[in-house]
Amino acid sequence: MIAQVGHDPLDLTLAACAIWLVLAAASLALSRRPRALRALFVGGSAGSFLFLTAGLRALFAPASHMTLPFGLPQLAFHLHLDPLAAVFVVLFGFTSVAISLFAAGYLRHEPTAHVARMAGQYHLLLAAIGLVLLADDAYVFLVAWETMAWSSYLLIISDDHMVQARRAGLLYLVTEHMGAIALMLAFGILQSATHAGLAGYAFPVMRATTLTPEMASTVFALGLFGFGAKAGFLPLHAWLPEAHPVAPSPVSALLSGVLLKLGIYGLLLVTLELLHAPLWWWGIVMLVLGLTTALFGAIYSAAQNDMKRLLSYSSIENIGLILAGIGLTVLFEAYHMASLAALALMATLYHTLNHAVFKSLLFLGTGSILHATAERNLGRLGGLIHRMPWVAALLLIGSFAAAGVPPFNGFVSEWLLLQSFLGATSFPQPYLNMAVPLGAAAVVLVAGLAAYVMVKFYGISFLGQPREPALKAAEDAGPHERTGLLLLAAGCLFLGLFPAWTVDLFRPAVAQLIGPAAAQDTLAGNVFSCRLHAATQADYRPLVVLGALALVSATLVFLLRRLAPAPLRRTDAWNGGHEARTARMQDTAEGFGQPIRHVFASFFRMQIERPAAAETTPVYASRIEDPLWYAIYLPIVRSVSRLSEWVALLRRRRIAIYLLYAFATLVILLVLTP
């Protein structure tokens, strides 16, 4: 038995899930022992490591399947581990190793009862995520999916004395449930098309069935809605900026890094794997939706002053780019342009992995800041680089990655995405040939805004002088937290510096979804360079870029030191070379975001409070609200309450009336009988 466990990656992943479940159970027994509880998280990260190694092995192994000896009558549970799932297994395994380690340190200041509750819910969530990836029939998938939804809901509201947390949790739960209903319908249609009864719920059976275009489009629309609710596409994004700030930071990292990606996994699974013959307009829908989401996220994140809100809008932006990548893949696939489809899919998967790594890093970093300063508002931070050098250095890497600066990982995937947009010039429809490359412009705009956002995030919080006296007492992160951050930062560097090795991780998945020939053909390379295509010249050499950057900066520093007319004067960065007398003279988060608020004013729903001229303590504040909240969510709420008022009219609070209803129903049914 033991010897057998070593052989199949699927067994390893199941072992990891079992470890997490045991840890979740153990948290109940250890609920009064804080040290042991924190050790559970270290154990959880060992489980994640097992999961990660299994994923890496599964990438290069043929897909393995397993049927569990239990399940529903006539429907045993099916599990699998194919290359597509393995990509997400690796993503989840790697980020959760770091997140669990970080959590082990992060939770040391929390009350023990709180930690005990979180330890149980957290490990349950990990096991549920694992099972979502391993599921090979719709039943297991949905059970794991819903377990994931409610265990993450519990984690979001773990600060349940805060009314915002409860409200955000409810919004999340409702959105997820709407999504889950759509998914049930989608899987139901797929199952009924197989004409195989209960066995039709298994994914391989669905895969072997071809649906009529109308049916397939319905499934696609339902899937886009259902997985969009998880991933946060417009207009289902509303829960993201509410839930991320109130959740504890390791949970935000897991939400943004992994849970959103499961929406992407599900979308890939349904559109490219189960429906396997996509229609071209699906691609257009996803492309437009993706780019809109990306632009929306980028603009809104630039206007935020709460650091976790800022990062969650930035997650919306990245999810938008990923969705646009999927749209492009589907578009190419529908026109049988396999090598471009493979390129776009690789860019998509690459960006998915990148975003998981750097966004987890950034969210965990905000957790360290939050613990050290008890402050989420960027306007009250500043100068943390001196107090928290470790966190500052590691978050700098994360910020570069998120900003898409070479030679970090964000650049590689954005470059690949741009290349696949620019390659789209040979569609049989001339309109597409003209319109799709325009998407490249949108991607560039989004990338630029993302860089702006990261400058704001990093500059305001770490550079300059502390804006509040309390910040001087801030302490750097502890060893566990540092290890977690370090792992993720190392991941950012690796993914950025060795793209040719990274794309090899995605090749089996691309071969599975697009075709082996196209997968082999796209993106050749070695340690030093990554070529788009065996035949083209376009390539990217990150080590050369790194060398050149190092050389240029060394020369600049040298020249400045030698040629400077006056002796060097050191001031805090962020102050434009001037000595700021007080912290209030520095550029603020509000001030830095002002140009964006001005340029994109028509996108915002904004309220500005300007101080009166004579005020002695002037306060300037702007409040930015989501117009979609007013345009979509509130009308839905209003119509539901109007409907319930109508229903309330039926309730007349008289027993005779209720009896009359029963009587009338009986009579009507009798009339209808013949």
Added chain:
Amino acid sequence: MPLFAQITNMLAALFLLVGFAMLAQRRIVHLINLYALQGGILALSIVTVGYGTHQESLYLSAALNGLLKVIIIPAILYRLVRRLGLVWDRENLLRVPTLLLAGLVLNIFAFNAALPIAHLAGTINHDTFGIALASVLLSLLMMIVRTTALTQVLGFLSLENGIIFAATSVTYGMPMMIELGIALDVIVGVFILGVFFFHIRDEFDSLDLQRFDRHEE
């Protein structure tokens, strides 16, 4: 037409007539008498059907129904009436002539609605299904228009009579287990309702439903 079928038809007609009488009667003691009479007619009609079709199990059902509906439940209800001091029902929501006219309309409707179902049934007394359905509807009507809790319970009990009657006419009665179950439910229900009546009266000083409609909030 064999004699016992004619007897069944006559009993069915009497059953319906008692239903109308209950609809019109406002003195509670008489209402209980009528209920006991209806139970007796039901038991007799089951015996007749049992005799005509040679099904011994129907005798047991008849005995059970007779015992319960002619003796036990009326006895409990009499006791309740005495202890609660109820004599008259309050005003109906509709006046008695209007009520009887509405009952007539319901009767015509029920006979027409029952026709297709009655044709499906292979029983010798399937013609009486319309009558059973009509008395079910009459009982529902009675529950709607009465305003005290006890008369509503009587309406409910007579509804149950109608259902048993319908079952006998379409399928020679329900399986024994179900019939026993229903009998037990009814008797337990009556006991519980008796207890509730006292509580309701203590709480509201009345068994008038119109009063505690207003307290429902």
